[in-house]
Amino acid sequence: MQTLAILNKTIADCTDCPRLVTYRRMIAKTKRRQFMSWTYWGRPVPGFGDQHARLYVLGLAPAAHGGNRTGRVFTGDRSGDWLYEALYLHGFANQASSTHREDGLVLSDCYIGAAVRCAPPGNKPAPDEFERCRRFLRDEIRLLTNTHVVVALGKIAFDHYLKACRAEGLDVPVPAPTFGHGASYRLPWGIRLLGSYHPSQQNTFTGKLTRQMFHAVFRRARKAVDST
Numbered sequence: 001m002q003t004l005a006i007l008n009k010t011i012a013d014c015t016d017c018p019r020l021v022t023y024r025r026m027i028a029k030t031k032r033r034q035f036m037s038w039t040y041w042g043r044p045v046p047g048f049g050d051q052h053a054r055l056y057v058l059g060l061a062p063a064a065h066g067g068n069r070t071g072r073v074f075t076g077d078r079s080g081d082w083l084y085e086a087l088y089l090h091g092f093a094n095q096a097s098s099t100h101r102e103d104g105l106v107l108s109d110c111y112i113g114a115a116v117r118c119a120p121p122g123n124k125p126a127p128d129e130f131e132r133c134r135r136f137l138r139d140e141i142r143l144l145t146n147t148h149v150v151v152a153l154g155k156i157a158f159d160h161y162l163k164a165c166r167a168e169g170l171d172v173p174v175p176a177p178t179f180g181h182g183a184s185y186r187l188p189w190g191i192r193l194l195g196s197y198h199p200s201q202q203n204t205f206t207g208k209l210t211r212q213m214f215h216a217v218f219r220r221a222r223k224a225v226d227s228t
Helices: 004-012 018-030 078-089 127-143 155-167 211-226
Strands: 055-059 110-114 149-153 184-186 192-196
Touching: 004 127, 055 078, 055 155, 078 211, 110 127, 127 155, 149 155, 149 211, 155 192, 192 211
Parallel strands: 055 110, 055 149, 149 192
Antiparallel strands: 184 192
């Protein structure tokens, strides 16, 4: 019987996408100047969190010098700083920062995954890489049986969550829900799907996404979780 522990080992051992394997291993070897003392993870990055979570957060893919370095999703980069601060402030994490896998971070009632599990060149996975990686997203959807609320970080994560649900035989509406920051949909199988701009530097540095906007999504997620 598959469990999240078995799934996460399968994810970490995956070599299905040659371009991503080459890239993540190259990054792990060359590193970044300020991280030269690190032994990079350099593998696909598993999901992380509470297996009984009612909140599921879905991102795009690990950052080359974030999750690809630390081995934990949204850990060691600025996007993670934003995400874990929001989770902490709304009661889903025991601390507001995530720097490495042994930093004591514990998520409560929250699990985090990604549409693609390897760091992609230019932060842009190819269509076939999304397709090959979708099996892991589908497995998480099946195994996280207590999920009531999903926060999708960015349009790509939003759309690929719905694609995975459709592949699982779930009754995704036609036309499908449309992504927008702050968008909220009650899906036919009972999930509350929330959209948020991704906390990437491109969005946060330009002001497209502010902390107030980001925290409002997680405040709404907290309220939705507590109502279940």
